[in-house]
Amino acid sequence: MAKSKNPSYASINGRAVLYAVLIIVAAYYLLPLILMIMTSFRSMDEIRMGQLIEWPKSFSLDAWSMAWSEVQIGAREDRGLRPYFINSILMVIPSVAISTTLGALNGYVLSFWKFRGSELFFGALLIGCFLPFQAILLPQSQLLGWLGLSGSLPGLILTHVVYGVSFTTLFFRNYYVNLPHELVKAAKLDGAGFWVIFFRIILPLSAPILVVTVIWQFTQIWNDFLFGVVFSDPSSQPVTVGLNNMVNSSTGEKQYNVDMAGAIIAALPTIVVYVVAGKYFVRGLTAGSVKG
Amino acid sequence: MAELKIDNVYKSFGEEHILKGISLDVTDGEFIILVGPSGCGKSTLLNCIAGLEDVTTGDIILGDTNVTYEAPKDRDIAMVFQSYALYPNMNVRKNIAFGLEIRKMPKAEIAEEVARVAKLLQIEPLLDRKPSQLSGGQRQRVAMGRALARRPKIYLFDEPLSNLDAKLRVEMRTEMKKLHQRLGTTIVYVTHDQIEAMTLADRIAVMKGGIVQQFGTPQEVYDDPANMFVAGFMGSPSMNFLRCEVTRHENDYAVQIESQGTVFQLPVDPKQADLSNYVGKTVVLGIRPEQITHVMPHLVSEQFITQVPVKIEVTEPTGADTLILARINDQECECRVHPQEAGKVGDTMDLLFNMSKAVFFDEQTEARL
Numbered sequence: 001m002a003k004s005k006n007p008s009y010a011s012i013n014g015r016a017v018l019y020a021v022l023i024i025v026a027a028y029y030l031l032p033l034i035l036m037i038m039t040s041f042r043s044m045d046e047i048r049m050g051q052l053i054e055w056p057k058s059f060s061l062d063a064w065s066m067a068w069s070e071v072q073i074g075a076r077e078d079r080g081l082r083p084y085f086i087n088s089i090l091m092v093i094p095s096v097a098i099s100t101t102l103g104a105l106n107g108y109v110l111s112f113w114k115f116r117g118s119e120l121f122f123g124a125l126l127i128g129c130f131l132p133f134q135a136i137l138l139p140q141s142q143l144l145g146w147l148g149l150s151g152s153l154p155g156l157i158l159t160h161v162v163y164g165v166s167f168t169t170l171f172f173r174n175y176y177v178n179l180p181h182e183l184v185k186a187a188k189l190d191g192a193g194f195w196v197i198f199f200r201i202i203l204p205l206s207a208p209i210l211v212v213t214v215i216w217q218f219t220q221i222w223n224d225f226l227f228g229v230v231f232s233d234p235s236s237q238p239v240t241v242g243l244n245n246m247v248n249s250s251t252g253e254k255q256y257n258v259d260m261a262g263a264i265i266a267a268l269p270t271i272v273v274y275v276v277a278g279k280y281f282v283r284g285l286t287a288g289s290v291k292g
Numbered sequence: 293m294a295e296l297k298i299d300n301v302y303k304s305f306g307e308e309h310i311l312k313g314i315s316l317d318v319t320d321g322e323f324i325i326l327v328g329p330s331g332c333g334k335s336t337l338l339n340c341i342a343g344l345e346d347v348t349t350g351d352i353i354l355g356d357t358n359v360t361y362e363a364p365k366d367r368d369i370a371m372v373f374q375s376y377a378l379y380p381n382m383n384v385r386k387n388i389a390f391g392l393e394i395r396k397m398p399k400a401e402i403a404e405e406v407a408r409v410a411k412l413l414q415i416e417p418l419l420d421r422k423p424s425q426l427s428g429g430q431r432q433r434v435a436m437g438r439a440l441a442r443r444p445k446i447y448l449f450d451e452p453l454s455n456l457d458a459k460l461r462v463e464m465r466t467e468m469k470k471l472h473q474r475l476g477t478t479i480v481y482v483t484h485d486q487i488e489a490m491t492l493a494d495r496i497a498v499m500k501g502g503i504v505q506q507f508g509t510p511q512e513v514y515d516d517p518a519n520m521f522v523a524g525f526m527g528s529p530s531m532n533f534l535r536c537e538v539t540r541h542e543n544d545y546a547v548q549i550e551s552q553g554t555v556f557q558l559p560v561d562p563k564q565a566d567l568s569n570y571v572g573k574t575v576v577l578g579i580r581p582e583q584i585t586h587v588m589p590h591l592v593s594e595q596f597i598t599q600v601p602v603k604i605e606v607t608e609p610t611g612a613d614t615l616i617l618a619r620i621n622d623q624e625c626e627c628r629v630h631p632q633e634a635g636k637v638g639d640t641m642d643l644l645f646n647m648s649k650a651v652f653f654d655e656q657t658e659a660r661l
Binding site for chain 1: 344371
C-alpha cells in the first residue's frame with residue numbers, strides 16, 4: 001500500500017502488457033487458419049488472377065462442396081472427402097471407446113487392486129508410451145496379417161487401441177492414486193465387489209480424467225496419418241490419408257480453395273471436441289489436487 | 293453385537309514384521325481402544341480385524357465364527373475411517389443406504405433404517421446434501437451413521453476424531469460415549485491420543501512395536517503401568533522418571549533424591565514394589581506430576597509423604613493447576629501445584645512427594661518392579 005499512491009494504476013499497466021502479448025500470440029496462431037478460411041471462400045479464377053493472400057472479392061461455398069463430395073481422389077468411384085471422413089468416424093469412435101474403457105479398468109486395478117508384480121506391469125505398460133509409431137509398423141502389419149485384419153477398419157481400430165492403452169492407463173492410474181483409498185475400503189466393508197465399486201464409486205468420480213482421455217485419444221487417432229496410410233486399403237483409408245491424396249494429386253490444376261476447404265473439413269472434428277470439452281480438459285489436467 | 297477374540301495374530305510385509313503375536317479378548321458390548329505411537333501396528337490390527345489386510349498367522353474369531361479367511365463383506369463389520377471416506381458422488385441418504393442396497397434390503401426397510409439412523413445422530417436436515425457441502429463434524433456424523441445403519445456385529449473406528457478441531461473433538465468424544473452407552477455395541481477404536489483412550493475406553497490396549505504392552509481398564513493402565521513405555525505414554529503431562537538409588541529405611545526401603553545439595557529419603561510403600569534385591573543399586577522412580585504438590589498441612593504427617601524443598605526452574609500455568617519444573621537428582625521433574633501456591637521462577641518452594649502411588653522400573657529392561 002505504501003509503495004505506490006495508486007496501486008490499481010500499476011496493475012492496469014501490467015494487465016495491458018499481458019493482454020497485448022496474448023493478442024499477438026493468438027493472432028500468430030490464428031493467421032494461418034484465417035488465411036485458409038478466406039482462401040476457401042474464393043473462386044479459382046480469383047486466386048489465379050490475383051494474389052494468393054488477399055481479401056475475397058466474392059463469396060462462394062463451391063470449394064467446400066467440391067472438397068466434401070465432388071473432387072476426384074485417386075481412382076475411386078465415391079468422390080470427395082466424404083467416404084474418408086466416414087471411415088475416420090467409424091474408426092475413431094470404437095478406438096476411443098475401447099482404449100478409454102480399458103485404460104479406466106487398468107488404472108482402477110493398478111491403483112486399488114494391486115497384485116504381486118502390479119508395479120512392474122505398470123512400468124512395462126509405460127514403455128508403450130515411449131515407443132515411436134515407426135517402430136511398430138512391421139511387427140504390427142505382420143500381426144494384422146496373421147489375424148486376417150490387414151487393410152481393414154477393425155485392423156486400424158485394433159492398432160489404435162493397443163497403442164493408446166499405455167496412455168489411457170497412465171492417465172487413469174495417476175488420477176486414481178490421488179483418490180482416497182479409504183473410499184474403496186469403505187465400499188468393500190459395505191459389501192460391494194470389484195465391479196460395483198468401479199461403476200458406483202470410482203467411475204462417477206472419473207469425469208475430469210475421462211474428458212482428458214477422450215480428448216487426447218480422439219485427437220491422436222483422428223489426426224493419425226502413419227497408421228492410417230500403412231494399415232489401410234482404399235476402402236478403409238481415414239480422412240488424413242484422403243486429404244493427403246487429394247492435395248498431392250499430381251494431375252490437373254492445383255485447386256487451392258478446394259485444398260483449404262478440405263484441410264478445414266479434416267480438422268473440424270478435433271476443433272469441435274476442443275471447443276465443447278476444452279474447459280474440462282484443463283480442469284481434468286489439474287484435477288489431481290482436488291480433494292474427495 | 294458379538295464378542296471378538298484375536299488369537300496370536302502375526303502380520304508381516306516381507307521381512308517387516310508389523311504385528312508380533314497379538315492376543316485380545318473383547319467381550320460383548322465392550323468399548324476397546326487400541327492406542328500407541330504411530331507405526332505401532334494399531335491401524336494394521338484394525339485392518340486385519342476388518343479383513344482389509346490378511347493376517348500372516350493367527351486367528352480372528354467373531355462371535356462363534358472364525359472369520360480369519362473371510363472377505364470383509366462377509367464379516368458383518370462396519371468401520372469409520374479417519375478421512376470419513378464418504379462417497380463424494382452420493383448424497384448423505386445414499387451414503388447411508390449404500391451398504392443396505394448392496395445387501396439387497398427392501399427399499400421400504402432401507403428408508404426406515406436411514407430415518408432411524410438420521411434421527412439418532414440428528415442429521416435429518418442433511419440427508420439430501422453432498423458430502424462436500426458438510427462441515428467436518430457433520431461428515432463425521434454421517435460416517436458414523438453409515439456404520440450404524442447396517443447394525444453389524446462389531447464397529448471399528450480408525451482415528452475418527454483426529455481430523456476435527458480441538459473443541460469439536462471433545463464434543464464428539466462425549467457424544468460417542470453416550471452413543472455407546474445407549475447402543476451397547478462392541479467397538480474397537482484406534483487412536484494415538486491417550487486422552488481419548490482414557491476417557492472413552494472400557495479397556496485400553498497400549499501397543500508399541502507390534503506388541504500389546506498392556507491391556508486393562510483406563511485406571512489400571514494409569515495407576516499400574518506394566519512398563520516404562522506405558523507409564524510414559526498414558527497421562528499428560530507424562531509421568532516423571534527419576535533415576536535414584538535404593539537404600540534401607542527402617543524396616544523397609546527408600547529411594548534417595550537430591551535437591552539443592554541436600555539428600556532426602558523417600559520411603560517406598562511395600563505394596564507398590566519389593567526393592568529388596570536393589571539395595572545400593574539404581575532404579576527408575578516413576579511418579580506422576582499430581583503426586584508432587586504444594587504443602588497441604590493435613591497430609592504432611594502421612595507415612596509415605598515427604599516434604600522436599602526444590603528450586604523452581606519453569607512455571608506453566610494451565611488455569612486449574614500450575615505445572616512447576618524442578619530439578620531433582622539433576623533430572624527434570626514436573627510437579628502440579630495449586631496456582632495460588634506456586635512460587636516464582638528461581639524461588640525455592642516446599643513440595644510434598646506422595647509415594648503411595650509411585651511405581652518403580654528396572655533401569656535396563658524398563659520393566660515394572
